[in-house]
Amino acid sequence: MQGREMSGAQIVVEALADLGVELIFGYPGGAVLPIYDALFRQARIRHILVRHEQGAVHAAEGYARASGKPGVVLVTSGPGATNAVTGITDALMDSIPIVVLTGQVATHLIGSDAFQECDTVGITRHCSKHNYLVKETERLGPVLHEAFHIATSGRPGPVVVDIPKDVQVARATYRRPGPIQHRSYRPRVKGDLGAIEAAVEMLAAAERPILYTGGGVINSGPNAAQALRELARLCGAPVTSTLMGLGAFPASSPQFLGMLGMHGTYEANMAMNQCDLMLCLGARFDDRVTGRVDAFSPDSRKIHVDIDRSSFNKTVRVDLAIEGDVGHVMDDMVKLWRARGHRPAITEDWWARIRGWRAVDCLAFRQTGPEILPQHAIARLYAAVKDRDPIISTEVGQHQMWAAQHFRFEKPNRWLTSGGLGTMGYGLPAAIGAQLAFPGKLVIDIAGEASILMNIQELGTAAQYRLPVKVFVLNNEYMGMVRQWQDLTYEGRHAESYSDSLPDFVQLAEAFGWKGLRIERPDELDSGIAEMLAHDGPVFVDCRVARLENCFPMIPSGAAHTEMLLAPSEVAGTVDAAAEALV
């Protein structure tokens, strides 16, 4: 293809446009001024001005998670780049495809401790999937195309491209490259057919199978969620999901057991413990899922499908590992299952036992008295919005777990939460990103009063772009999840977990041009939610909830699935030192 000569900054804009980028999240500064000027002089790419670089990255993550397209961030050197690091790490842990462009001081100043210089590639080397320092303007086009390829293929993740200011100013020829054939990076998409055959035989022969699904099914795309439905239908097995995988399988299906893990359902964790065959699809045996590893599902054979080979046998030993895109592998499994005319060997007794565990009704709560129970608030919110196919983001804490438990997702890409890193402050910018991807959709950040303050400045971003984002704060005046652990482990000594000196959230929201609402009593809940939904601009709801409620069920850190605590009455208040040392 014919190339054109232009400045490095123009190359950035051209390449982004060629890559189909419609909007980028950013914050300007000295080291990116040439790129900002190039953005100013074009109309193909929209720039969203955030209020803090961490917000830009989470917004890009929310955009990516909701739309399936990569999110793009532009920040300046030094503090701009370091402010982005938490978001980059978050995207790495949750495998979210984003590309972060950082300005850098001019090449001749690198290494001289110049103003706003930091070693961005050094700092982000181990919290990005890959990163580049581009020292020649000619390399900029190829590197940007490669960066998108790497961010979006294989196990997705964040890619950082650090661009010195002189490289943005110098001129070079930009050519749109053909399909990328990387020299060394070739992720495997199709799984080994022999291994897939073996997996189908094991699944067909299993009497007590379970499908354990994760965020990989969502990353693989809508086809994977479809393939999962088909595979589950054919094999008749119960399905459980990690926090990151919620929505890949419809919560309304009778085969769905709910989320598993630390705050998962009794039926999901018991079924994981008692199954004879576990088919792990795009999940990674995280410690929040396995609990005590040596007691994790002791009698099962395990099949693990993952696009990242390093996930195999990392924490749990598996019997069969299939490297490949989980969507492709499930497609092949479905085809093989059909071709062989398999009938599931799953027993009626297995479902009978599952029904027994379900009957425990582990998520039940009783809303009595004058205080709103947080679970009740989420249940009412869910009832009010479930027919509108909303996108839900969360912050981190008890409210996040209650949302995962009581909000039910039917489709993928509707649930945005920080799973691996557990980043407080994720939810509001993520909701903004999702709202920009889907301007007409209902997007709600279910938040805690402590977390929301971590990126509260992004209220300004939503106001500027007239995004009708809703923030629904379950205000328990505590860093509830911290307090809960103190109740469990430190005999209720609440060291620094009280949210003192909280702002008046209604006034705060209004100061940013939002509508503010307060809900204090159970009888105000439905009307407050209705009022929130009726307003077509951004609304901040300060929902005051029971201050000391704890989130159950819970498998304490390092305990086995069978040692699940179902109610506050089972909490001892102390643990031994070994358990105390676990996060």
Added chain:
Amino acid sequence: MAAPNTRPLFPEEPAERHTLSVVVDNEAGVLGRITGLFSARGYNIESLTVADISDDHAVSRITIVTTGPRRVIDQIRAQLDRLVPVHSVTDLTELGPHVERELALVKVAGTGEKRVEALRLADIFRARPVDTTTGSFIFEVSGSTSKVDQFIALMREVGLVEVARTGVAAMARGREKA
């Protein structure tokens, strides 16, 4: 270089010593990626060597000697393999017969009988004196890690001053490219 291996994951397995040959794109920061991976994940590095191995300076070979239980070694291989600039990871120990060589410079000081004994031992180990003063030698010795270890141990008794070692370079035997 060695980071303590504190992974309790599969404690039942004995530690094994493996030599990995890693071919990487010769780009800035690639060595940092690899050593950082080892330190961040608590893997051991016993030795690490790196040098450019192609005509056009496009690729380097990094030879890493590491120890750990079997499954940790498998993890290390998988973790290395997923780094973008890594072309290939070969576990030479697993592959079978291979050659491992290391070179050391060993400085010994002494006079009289000690000096004579140092020369005698050097001869047995085919170590060459590459620098001589009336009171010292620098020997160049090469061979397997254990041979170099042994030579250094013996030199301690006859006046060892200091040691510089290259770390292991290794290659599979036979005519194939590993």
